[in-house]
Amino acid sequence: MSRDDTSHAACTPTCATVPEEVDAPDRAGRLAVWSPPPDRAGPSAARRSARVVTRAGALARRQLRTWGDRSVRWQVDRQLRFKPADRFGHELPERKEFFRRAWHCVRFNAIDGDYAEFGSHGANTFRMAWHATRLIGADAHLWAFDSFAGLPEGADERDAHPRWTPGSMATSLDEFHRLCRRAGMTSSDYDVVPGYYRDSLAPSAPGPRPTTVAVAYVDCDLYSSTVEVLSFLEPRLRAGSVIGFDDYFCVGPDGPSGERRAAVEHSATSRWRLVPYVQFGWAGMSFVVEPATELAGCDRATHMP
Numbered sequence: 036m037s038r039d040d041t042s043h044a045a046c047t048p049t050c051a052t053v054p055e056e057v058d059a060p061d062r063a064g065r066l067a068v069w070s071p072p073p074d075r076a077g078p079s080a081a082r083r084s085a086r087v088v089t090r091a092g093a094l095a096r097r098q099l100r101t102w103g104d105r106s107v108r109w110q111v112d113r114q115l116r117f118k119p120a121d122r123f124g125h126e127l128p129e130r131k132e133f134f135r136r137a138w139h140c141v142r143f144n145a146i147d148g149d150y151a152e153f154g155s156h157g158a159n160t161f162r163m164a165w166h167a168t169r170l171i172g173a174d175a176h177l178w179a180f181d182s183f184a185g186l187p188e189g190a191d192e193r194d195a196h197p198r199w200t201p202g203s204m205a206t207s208l209d210e211f212h213r214l215c216r217r218a219g220m221t222s223s224d225y226d227v228v229p230g231y232y233r234d235s236l237a238p239s240a241p242g243p244r245p246t247t248v249a250v251a252y253v254d255c256d257l258y259s260s261t262v263e264v265l266s267f268l269e270p271r272l273r274a275g276s277v278i279g280f281d282d283y284f285c286v287g288p289d290g291p292s293g294e295r296r297a298a299v300e301h302s303a304t305s306r307w308r309l310v311p312y313v314q315f316g317w318a319g320m321s322f323v324v325e326p327a328t329e330l331a332g333c334d335r336a337t338h339m340p
């Protein structure tokens with residue numbers, strides 16, 4: 036086949052019927068512009084039609100710019116506003132993303148261990164944690180620690196907070212199991228330890244408890260409850276475990292309150308350093324656990340060199 040035959044074979048069938056001199060690109064690749072037939076138009080007619088074409092083009096470009104400007108302004112305006120659903124709409128997805136990352140992190144680092152949750156009543160975070168373990172392929176057993184009778188009376192003046200009223204946020208044990216089953220969990224996937232932490236987390240408490248915790252979720256709000264949780268967790272954590280605090284950025288009448296106050300005080304004597312990890316929702320914060328003796332140059336407060 037000759038060179039000409041090859042180029043022809045690459046054309047579409049309709050392409051072959053178009054006379055070569057019409058609309059053919061010139062050597063520089065520009066398309067020929069239409070002009071009146073030479074017998075009907077002199078040079079001034081050609082100039083007039085060229086002016087018309089130029090004006091129409093400018094008008095079209097201006098119109099497009101106006102539409103473009105309006106569309107950009109409209110989009111910016113829309114992005115500056117909130118929808119009513121934005122008020123709480125980010126809270127659950129951000130927790131969900133925290134669980135995905137936490138389980139990815141511990142699985143990638145080969146940290147074997149269970150999921151322990153402290154404050155489980157509506158089973159929202161418990162179900163998310165469960166779905167994350169299935170997503171990531173972590174073979175973890177889940178533990179829920181809750182009174183199932185709502186928040187206890189504050190045991191310390193550091194528990195003071197305008198939102199934390201004794202007895203609030205209670206879900207019955209039956210309802211909790213129903214929610215877990217509906218999510219697809221079987222009785223062998225999780226354990227529930229009902230009761231107040233002063234009893235259920237005490238070293239002398241009867242019954243099985245997790246031996247190693249890969250991911251812990253602390254959502255018990257109160258300072259005194261978190262103090263009990265962190266003492267319970269201390270020997271069960273491993274380098275690389277992740278702890279999430281649902282209400283880390285809460286402030287009481289005298290300053291930092293609840294979970295943050297307990298976590299900071301606990302870290303002063305803990306064998307673990309809490310390295311900032313994922314922040315989620317408006318109040319949530321999480322940490323990766325590191326042995327406090329490692330990285331001697333690491334500042335205890337900022338966790339940075």
Ligand SMILES: C[S@@+](CC[C@H](N)C(=O)[O-])C[C@H]1O[C@@H](n2cnc3c(N)ncnc32)[C@H](O)[C@@H]1O
Nearest residue numbers: 154155156157158159160182185231232255260
């Ligand atoms: C904010 S709610 C937990 C919400 C849950 N994570 C969810 O996603 O549905 C806090 C829970 O912590 C529990 N709690 C707080 N202090 C406790 C303690 N000392 N002993 C047992 N349960 C406690 C309360 O029963 C309450 O249900």
